[in-house]
Amino acid sequence: MPVKVLFLTLKTFSLTGGIEKVCRSLSRVLYDLSEEGIVQSTVYSMYDKNTDRDSRYLSKNQFRGFEGKKERFVIQSFLAGLKTDVIILSHIHLINNVYFIKKIHPHKKIYLLAHGIEIWKKLSDAKLKMLNQLDKIICVSEFTAQKVMDMHHIPTERIEVLNNCLDPFYHLSTEFEKPQNLLDRYHLSNKHLILFSLSRLSSSEKYKGYDHTIELLPKLLESYPNLVYLLAGKWDAVEKKRLDDLISKNNLQNHIKMIGFIDEAELTEHFLLSDLFILPSKKEGFGIVFIEALASGLRVIAGNKDGSVDALRGGALGVLVDPDDQQEILASISPLLGHAQTQQEKKNLQEKCIHAFGYANYLQSFKNTIINTTIN
Template identity: 40%
Template sequence: MEIAEQIKTKNIAIKKAASVAKGKIVLLLLQSFGTTGGVQKMTRTLAHALNIAAKNTDRDFKAISLYDDESNLMEQYIAPKNFAGFGKNRFRFFIETIKAIHKKDTVILTHINLASLGLLIKLLKPKCNIWLVAHGIEVWNPLQFHKKLLLNYCDKITCVSRFTKTQMIDRHKVNAKVCYVLNNSLDPFINIPDNFTKPDHLLKKFKLKPATPVIFTLTRITSNELFKGYDNVIIAISRLKEKFPEIKYILSGQYSAEEETRITNLVNDVGVNNQIILTGFIPEDELNEYFLLADLFVLPSKKEGFGLVFIEALARGLRIICGNADGSMDAIKDGELGKAINPDDIDELENSIDELLTDSITPAERKKLQQKCLQYFSEEMYVQNIQKLLATAD
């Protein structure tokens, strides 16, 4: 028994030494738990996956957030012992982050707005591996000097799509050797349905029949982001209502009073008052039912870094139509999982909706689409890809 205990103690010491040699993983967040949004969802999933990857590679893990505080933490993603939140206290966030980082740690900045801290870490602890997550539009435009400077000191830049990687190289002349594509993955706690029956309570709520053709869009609804393409969908619906007289378009997402007025005016102008349902914000725990209610998910956007909502729709067995001019192509695997169109071509959008509504999908086909999505975008695959990146840092 004594020998066994000695061996166990020795193995623990060896494991601990290996962890120290490799350094720990420190994930720096702006905000992931106190609000909703695509980047927030993505960074929660990243935190959960990194925690698993850290354990698999004998590293420690710590997530540190500027805007979240301790009460915002969703403990299914990270244990409290692995998290520190500073509730907008920038000074404490900077100081405690610097104290927490050692020379061989891998430090992952989840947004370019953390550039100042990234530069400070590299200055004080140059042997740290600094990674930057490049999402989309925040790095597609000209950058301030300190943000541009950070790109020169990153050991890795993980881009959520090939499109974003291309933007980083072409716009900012980043060394292609430090740019890697790491597609987003599904939230590990997403509701994955076993069947695809339309929810009765939503049919009743919106006065729909099970056979009613339903188009669904879930996005930010703001006058600053008209590139999302929902105006074009409204116009396409006005053209399709003669062939599909019961067609409904559910447009969901939080909106301002000003944007509601603008959309209402457009709806009146093209004569689709009876076809458009503007729901406003949908709580996370209700989203699954809205995806199940729909026959198609349509978001012909022009500026998606990746399009997390596409794989969320696919995970519910829902066919999608997206734009072909941005990171959406990664989410649909270049057309294997969905249909991509020119987001400025309303005729093509109309014809694509018509085609998919006419060629109805069976439950078995929805299940197959769901399984393909899970094959490509599961957290298990995400963790494997992260571990490959970590291996190159050892």
């Protein structure tokens, strides 16, 4: 008999953030396990529409979007949850939905995906009580796992670390030339050295480290006058003003391009365009963007104080730096810019990334988790 699995999400297809990417990959896992006859799966999304579903990840009869109708979502999740063996929550905000299910059926398995900052925060006593009743908290990195144990005193045996994977449909390039269309779009040439960061640019999240990179640019330009920094991602007005002032203060208007939102279809091309991806953050739960860059053969510099350590395999796949040490960041950037990667080096980096974070490994790990559910 297949294990009946209900996966509850906030958004899966209507946004392209890190949590949504995890939800899509897990949806595909449940689809594949359904095809194997191991599970019978359903995905409920609170905010997506039915028409948001991407047919590559799961079939029409496996998905239901509730278009932000919260009461209907809660009621239907409760009723469906009573008939399933395993409930997987994509976010701590959904924990209230399953509290009474666990009360009625204490042996029903309920798992929570723990990504990062959303679960590191102080929780209410009621939510903390619910958290302690879950059967397993699946953390995306060792850093997130440690945070959950330290902050919420969850026993080790109920914590599992499962690193995020590359999206099963992520475009893997077999050629590593810089795309001419993007060189033209940004008025660049093959003579330019290109630093690249991709992050949400939010005034409430000043821990990504892109401002540190801006401050280091004048020093880097002394050795690399053809250096250009592409800073990508949606911004809010307050953060845009702060960064514009910082750029102006350092007279960097000709060397920094804030290029805004990047469509998923062009993500790989932007990595191919660049010579180095840098995001020395301090509060990254994991950092899917790092493995996407690596899968495109692009070298990465990340911070050594958060989940980025897992994404770079402790430094085996990239350079880890103290995000608070400007000199260390500078010393890491310079030698990388001084060495142009060969096509073979890019290919090797891509292969290492796929070996570490390919979808097949992720599928197998979840398969083991589901099989263990039926055994226990």
